[in-house]
Amino acid sequence: MKISTKGRYGLRAMVDLAVYSTREHVSLNNIAERQMISVNYLEQVFSVLRNAGLVKSVKGAQGGYILADEPSKIHVGSILRALEGELSVIEYESSECRNMIQACLKEMIWDRMNECLNGMVDSITLEDLANDYRRLNGLDAITYYI
């Protein structure tokens, strides 16, 4: 049960945007540097995020990316689903039950795990993760607005 590199790096990049794009667009180079992810990889990830309507891009010298909405309105679930597809603890094909024990396991384990997983990512927003990021990186103390 693994979230792929795309989902992990994509989520980290979105947290970076939430923290740093409060005033201006952020270039992929800056995200790449801070998050230690290659620019090439970020380009792939951001084309998916842009198609999903989660980020907006601006071309030009001052160009870059910005979140399409407030961090408090973007749920982690939307980001992960855009990058990973439906979130499930088991392979989708095998979710069809061929006997009654499998149907029993589905109801008792897989459906409940999926509900737990999806409920969690849909209750946590990018703002929550951005706040954690600021705290862990000592950005709390900085006064942005004077």
Place this chain on the structure above:
Amino acid sequence: MKISTRGQYGLEALVYIALNSSAGPVSIRNIASYCNISEAYILQIFLVLRKAGIVSSIRGAQGGYVLSRKPSEINVKQVLEVLEGPLTPVACIVKECEEPCVRYDICSTRLLWEMIRKRLDSLACSITVADLVEHFHAMDAMQNPDYCI
């Protein structure tokens, strides 16, 4: 984040044994035929489950497998962990992680992955083979209302 067929068949086989062991050990052939997978695959899974002390093999003409513990003492987390490894959405939060991440301490997404892991762990811990058997019987009674005569 996927639990493979190994974990799924492992649990299916354990419930099958729990449901059918009143008449003695359950043969690999019967398990394989019910689960509709090869005997070799079941044997491979059972080798791991036997080492973990979850099933025992009984030799002889009427031999086969039995649960080593009461169904209420085997939970889903134990079974999935021996067959699949830790129930984690990402590798970096596991102690035995082969490539520790240099950003571990400052990563906010790590907190999310840890929270997901914790919740899934405790859910898997709370479901035992006995619960699965009980639910199976309840489903069976719903489907076959004339079951009890």
